[in-house]
Structures are given as structure tokens and as C-alpha cells.
Amino acid sequence: MPRLNLGNINPHVVEAKYAVRGELAVKSEEYRARLRRGDTDLPFSEIISANIGNPQQLDQKPITFFRQVLSILEYPQLLDNEQVLLNSLGYKSDVLERAKFLLKSIGSVGAYSASAGVPAIKESVAKFLERRDGFPADPAHVYLSAGASSGVNTLLHIICATPASGVLVPIPQYPLYTASLSLLNATCVPYYLDEAAQWGTSVETIKEAYVTAKSNGTDVRAIVVINPGNPTGASLSEADIRSVLQFAAEEQLVVLADEVYQTNVFVGKFHSFRQVLLTLQKENPGKYGAVELASLHSISKGMVGECGHRGGYFELIGFDKEVEEQIYKFVSIMLCAPVTAQCLVELMVNPPQPGDPSYPLYEQEYNSIFEGLKQRATALYEAFKEMEGIECGEPQGSMYLFPTIHVPANAVDAARAEGRIPDEFYCMRLLEATGVCVVPGSGFGQKEGTLHLRTTFLAPGTEWVDSIKKFHREFMDKYR
Amino acid sequence: MPRLNLGNINPHVVEAKYAVRGELAVKSEEYRARLRRGDTDLPFSEIISANIGNPQQLDQKPITFFRQVLSILEYPQLLDNEQVLLNSLGYKSDVLERAKFLLKSIGSVGAYSASAGVPAIKESVAKFLERRDGFPADPAHVYLSAGASSGVNTLLHIICATPASGVLVPIPQYPLYTASLSLLNATCVPYYLDEAAQWGTSVETIKEAYVTAKSNGTDVRAIVVINPGNPTGASLSEADIRSVLQFAAEEQLVVLADEVYQTNVFVGKFHSFRQVLLTLQKENPGKYGAVELASLHSISKGMVGECGHRGGYFELIGFDKEVEEQIYKFVSIMLCAPVTAQCLVELMVNPPQPGDPSYPLYEQEYNSIFEGLKQRATALYEAFKEMEGIECGEPQGSMYLFPTIHVPANAVDAARAEGRIPDEFYCMRLLEATGVCVVPGSGFGQKEGTLHLRTTFLAPGTEWVDSIKKFHREFMDKYR
Helix, strand or coil: CCCCCCCCCCHHHHHCCCHHHCHHHHHHHHHHHHHHCCCCCCCCCCCEECCCCCHHHCCCCCCHHHHHHHHHHHCHHHHHHHHHHHHHCCCCHHHHHHHHHHHHHHCCCCCCCCCCCCHHHHHHHHHHHHHHHCCCCCHHHEEEECHHHHHHHHHHHHHCCCCCEEEEEEECCCCHHHHHHHHCCCEEEEEECEHHHCCECCHHHHHHHHHHHHHCCCEEEEEEEECCCCCCCCCCCHHHHHHHHHHHHHHCCEEEEECCCCCCECCCCCCCHHHHHHHHHHHCHHHHCCCCEEEEEECCCCCCCCHHHCCEEEEEECCCHHHHHHHHHHHHHCCCCCHHHHHHHHHHHCCCCCCCCCHHHHHHHHHHHHHHHHHHHHHHHHHHHHCCCEECCCCCECCEECCEECCCHHHHHHHHHCCCCHHHHHHHHHHHHHCEECEEHHHCCCCCCCCEEEEECCCCCCHHHHHHHHHHHHHHHHHC | CCCCCCCCCCHHHHHCCCHHHCHHHHHHHHHHHHHHCCCCCCCCCCCEECCCCCHHHCCCCCCHHHHHHHHHHHCHHHHHHHHHHHHHCCCCHHHHHHHHHHHHHHCCCCCCCCCCCCHHHHHHHHHHHHHHHCCCCCHHHEEEECHHHHHHHHHHHHHCCCCCEEEEEEECCCCHHHHHHHHCCCEEEEEECEHHHCCECCHHHHHHHHHHHHHCCCEEEEEEEECCCCCCCCCCCHHHHHHHHHHHHHHCCEEEEECCCCCCECCCCCCCHHHHHHHHHHHCHHHHCCCCEEEEEECCCCCCCCHHHCCEEEEEECCCHHHHHHHHHHHHHCCCCCHHHHHHHHHHHCCCCCCCCCHHHHHHHHHHHHHHHHHHHHHHHHHHHHCCCEECCCCCECCEECCEECCCHHHHHHHHHCCCCHHHHHHHHHHHHHCEECEEHHHCCCCCCCCEEEEECCCCCCHHHHHHHHHHHHHHHHHC
């Protein structure tokens, strides 16, 4: 027997589930490699990775201003030839200015920064928060992270003290939360989102989950809210957010607001937990003054879409000073977030403004990405609406649709015979038939007896949507 | 009381110690901020961060070839103007070729890669390992990581199953190991390095530590070796490595070889654990065939020095397939290593070769960094030799010197009165007097009754060395 084997390694790693890059994703990569090698035996000629929100793997182009600045940060000697940049390469003067500002603030992007991030970038984030929410922010409570995932990892490491430590997590959810709680051997306290109310948050449901968990001895410490939702795409109303904060204040729960999709909102308007909390604190300081809120944001999503750079931040409100010292120590152990990604955070929160030389192109690129996503979301939604046994809410935000699928009883039997949950069975057949990789709803959690799938709407064109439609018809006919 | 407080958060985070960025580092950053604000009340005009191996924060310039390639990866439209790059900006044709190869392999650096890294980059690493060691490597067992720290975090997460799981760690050590074991609530089994033998590894000492730990009920599973050493700077002989591998084979211990300083070797020659193990496997397959070895490398150190990008890799030999599946899942949860950092790994392991247009400059930059580090190490060593009560071994490798300091009894008393260990007391006074930030030996572990400090030799010039000398004289006089 090898020294390390499945029976003796960390059982919490073995227990953790992370379907977004699980069996289906691995199989899709195998197919992709076969296609690359010229294999013509497959019934498709392309893999569409609709399983992860990875905009630049598909069609989304990076924002020119951002990447021009980064090119200079990587090779500052470009600034020795400003005229070449300006006259021959199409860089605008504000690109050069921003690059100089960042180089002055960081030195080299090849040097470790301070553990919690470059001070000047934390200041930019604080100013952005103030502009966005109308309330000032203190850069001392901003922590730059290697994507929101790394921020969540940090915060859950601090929060989870014993196996009884519980965190309320929406279901369905992005599986980072359940996976991290498994790794930490803490307790996930699931609360179901309300599909009938466009996947909104019901405080009654949260209360029930909380009371049940408490009565089972769970020390519920925090509540996670993902807004706009992943995988649901829901965009919460201000009233929903108020209710959650009211409940958190009453029960003294730390609030983790995962707001990485804050610019991906098609219906209504994004309300940050921070803005709503600070408003409530003004209205009723006695009740809300002590609420502990961590809000997370990322460069990976939205019109930025720079997942590969691994950048993001979290901001803390109301956290104890000694606890923040422990957070600082924790992030120090991994040294710092990637410095180019920190610079992308700065660019995201402080983009070109009207009047700036780079603004016209920035605005055009930003809006065209936004409109493109909206159109793709709508096209996919219309396709789902036409498909037998599929129910899909109108796209509201984020990068996903999360339709319910009803499959015939024969399909359920066939899935069981293969040892699979029916939605996993469906997604596996879809991949085999079309090369389209999506994630079964079971990977995010779903109400007993319901089946879903999550797909991004990032892929361009309608061919892949047509191939899903065709597959679905044949699947239904086969198992009817 | 806030919901989260020092008394109820994760006790393993609270227990973890990480002195490299601890109180002294925080204080040095405060001083730096004061100097930046124009404060003239301090007895120094500059902070020298000799506490972390952060080459580009000090004097080390990035390698031009690497950064030119990265500038194109960040802004691929530069390739629309090849003539401008070649004729006006000094890029060579091999820079353009490499950028095209990488862009073809990865798509956009803004897209998530496969969880364990870009396949083509894993292949480059495998080819490098084969060239370095004379034995082929399989890219399937190469995992690209966000620096070696992230690789260590992954491996220890897998290895540590219960509080009784033990890992042999050299003392003194880079505190990532003890901190990670604290976070995982596992057992650190310290084995002391032999200062009298230039901080070499004594298998007798390791055996004693192992036997004692086993008899105390610790399930010792793995041994960490840092070669070249951090903080000690030691460079292990092939015989030392053979002994460790023999012991690991006999006791069935997983070997973690932290080889991030493999190119920082001034005395003798670097021997990789991989090369020695594969040689032993050839000589005696029955005894060595099943050894499980993880070797780690990084872009942060050596002549590359690209810490801020957060890149590295680990390669596994002899690991169980099911365990590797768990490693894959674990790294998937954090999605992937930063993609530009993965590209830097490719550039590091596959640099320009003689005959390539970029080779002459690359070779000149590389050699001049190497020689510069050697000269600085020697100059600092000579300074320490002259200082009363300081004993320092000849520099062998890595980026550090780790001298023993003997302080007068009065200094020990003064330290105790301040609630400090004497070496911490010494380093604090040094920072306050000179602006030079080093790390006390207690941050790495040291034999009871001995005192050390760790300093990098990255800072240029001799002024800072002179200021240490002057401080030391005054300190000794004051407490004599």
C-alpha cells in the first residue's frame, strides 16, 4: 500500500465536493484533447465549456485600457519610448499615466506587496466603495485577495472554530462554500432559495433553517448571501437585503456578501449589502451598529472577466480589531495576492472617466460586452422556454441560467442503473452528444425531487443552443 | 462582544505563528509610511526589508526576455505591429515566437486554465525535469501552483488527516511549514539541523525525532527537506540526500523537497531529490521503487525573482492515483494558479538557449544577478565575521545568512523585562536604530539557548551593512 491512500489521507478533502470542475469537466477536457489530436470519431467538432463562468475562454475580449496598462507594468521599459506607444501602438496618454501611477505605488509587479495588498490600491477600492454606496470606506479594512475564492477561504478559516461552527449557505449555491466548509470540518446550514419567487431569499426559510440547526447544537455564526446569484442568476431586491440584515442583526450573525456579479445585472439594479447596512445603521444605530459584514468582489466576472489573473478583494465592516489581526496573519502566510491582479482590481474600480482619452473605447467595449451577454442570456432563455419539460426563469443577472428539468421516468431508471442522479445522467449524455459541458443542479444543491442544470450564456452564436435543443428532443423521445 | 472575537474564532489560526511578516515587519511598514509622509524624526532615511526574500523590492531587475514576453501576453495586439516591436522597442524575434506559442497554448491570460495548469506548460516543466535530472518526467504529475507556498498548502492538506498526523520539519525552518501544520491541527515533528556541520541534515537526529514522536503516538507520515536551506542557506550534499531518502524508504515516509532556491547555490552543486531518488530506484528498485516524493519549485527566487506573480509547481513521484485525484479536486476548488505566473514558470524552465537572439542579454542578466548575490553574501558574511559575539557560516546558497548572536546577560534581562525573547529584542532595537528589518531566529525555531537572526543579502550597497555594524557595537557596549 502507498503511504498515502484514499483510506488514510485527510477525510475532509475526500468528503469535499466540487462539481463545477468534476467528472463532466474532466471528460470534456479529454474530448477537447481528442479533437485537438484530430480525432473525428466524436459527434461534435468543438467543446463548449458552459460549466464555468470563464468569459475569456469563450468570446469575451479583455478591456483594451486594462491590458495596455498591464503590458507596461510587465515591461516598464516601454515607457522609454512613449512616442512609439502613443503614435505607433495606439496607447492613449491616460494609459501611460495610470501605468506610471501604479509603478510608483508598487515598484515592480514582480515584488511581493504588503500582505493585505498594495496600500494605494486599497485606497482606490475604498474610494470606489464610497462612490458606489455613498458612504466612506477605510482602506485599512480592505484586503486584496487572489480572487473572491481566496477571500472566502480566508473568512471561513477564521469563522469556523469547531465541527459545531455553522454557516448558513443558500441552496442552490456556488459549491466553493460547501467544499470549504467540508475542508474545515464545519457545519453547512443550508437554506433554500425560493424558485417560485425568482430564486429570492425568504427570511422565513432562513429562520427555520437557523432554528433547526441551533436546536441540533450547531453554533450558527454566519450567513452567506450570493447576490446576484450563482447558480440562480437572481438579483435581490433592497427589501430582501434589508430582511437578511435585520435577521443577522437580531441573531448576531456575520454576513458574507458574495457580490462578484454586481455588474452583471439585467433586471432592476444592484444593491450592495454594504450600502443597505450603512443606511440601516444611520436609521437605527442601536440595532445595526454592531453588524459584522464582509463583502467580496472579483476581477473575474462582469465586463472585466479576468479570471486567469486571480484577483479580488474583501472589505470588512464591524470586525473586531484582534480578529482582523488574525486575518492579516492568515493572509500573510500565503504572502500576497498576485500583484498584476491587484493592479487589475485598481483598474476595475477606477476605470477611465468621461473626458479621458481612453474613455470612448472603454465605454464602447464595456457596453458591447454587457449587451452581448444580455442578448445571449435572452436567446438561451427563449430556447429553454420552447423545450419540453424545461422551466426557466427570466435572466436577471450573473452569467448563468439554472432551469428546472423534468425528465421521463425511464430516464430516472436509466440514471439509477448507471448509479447517477438523473440530472447528472442528463448532463453526461448532453456532453457525449453535443460537446456542450454544463453542470447538473445536484452540484449546487437543489430541493429533493427537483432537477436542474446550470449553464453559462457566454458562448457566442446559436449553433450550440440548437445542438442542446436537438439533443433534448432526442433524449425526451428516447426515454418517454 | 462582537460575534467573532479572539476567544471564539478558529483556535488553529490563533495558534499559527508567522514571524516573517509579523510584528517587526508591520512596524517596518509603519516606519516606511512615516518616511514617505516626510517624517524626519527617525534616525534613518530608508527602510531595508531584509526580512523577506523579495528580490525585486530591492535591487534585482526582472529578466528582460521574460517581461517582454509577458507584455505581449497581456496585450496581444502588440503582435499586430511586429516591426515596431522589433525595430523600435528592441524585442527580438524569439520573444515574439515564445509569446505566440504561449498564446496558442493558453488562449487569453485572462481565462482560467485547467485546474492543475496549462497542459503545454506542464509539458515544458516535464522536459526541464528530464534535462535537469537525466530521467524523463510525466506532465500528468506536474501541478502548477500559486507559488511554492500554495503547493505546500495543498500537499499538507492531503497528508494531514488527524491531530496525530505528523510531519518531520527541519529546525530552523521557513515558518510556512509550522504555520500550515498549526492551521491543519496536525503535529509538527521537529528535527534539528546541525549548525556545526554547516546546517546539514543528520539522519541520526531525524531518526531520534521520528522514534520519539512515534512512541508518543504520532503517526509520522512525511518529512520536509528545504534544500538549499531557508533560513540556513545550507546546500545539501548528495550523500545527505541519499541518507534522507534511505530513511524515508525504510520508514515509508513521504518526502517533501522544497527546492525553491535550487539556482541560488554558491558552494558545490545542487542535487535534486528527484535525481537522487530516481538514481536510487535504478540501483535498488525493490527498496526505493515505492518512495513518494513531492518536489516544489517557484518563480519567486533565484535569478527569476518574480515573487509578486505568485507562480510555481510541484511534481509527484510514486503517489497513488486516487490520492492524485483528491489533489486535483483540492486545487480545483481554488480554480487555477495565476495564468501569467504559469507562463513565467514556462519561461523559467525553458529560457533562451545559446544561438537564440535573446540569449546574450539573458545570459548577461542572469550571470550578473548571480554574481551580485554572491558578492553581497560574501560582503555581509565578512561584516558578520568582524562583529563581536556573532558567528556566521560561509554563504552556501539561498538568499539568507543565519548567524548566531551572543548577547550580554544584561540584554537578556532587558529583553525579559519587555516580555521578549532576546533575539526578538535585538532585532527590534536594530529596526528602531537603523531601519533594517531582519527576522529573529526564534521565528524559524532554534536550539534552546541559542540565538540567531535571518537576513537576506539582497539589498545593494554597503551602507546598510555599516549601519548594522555600528548598531551592533553600540548594543554590545550598552548591555555589556
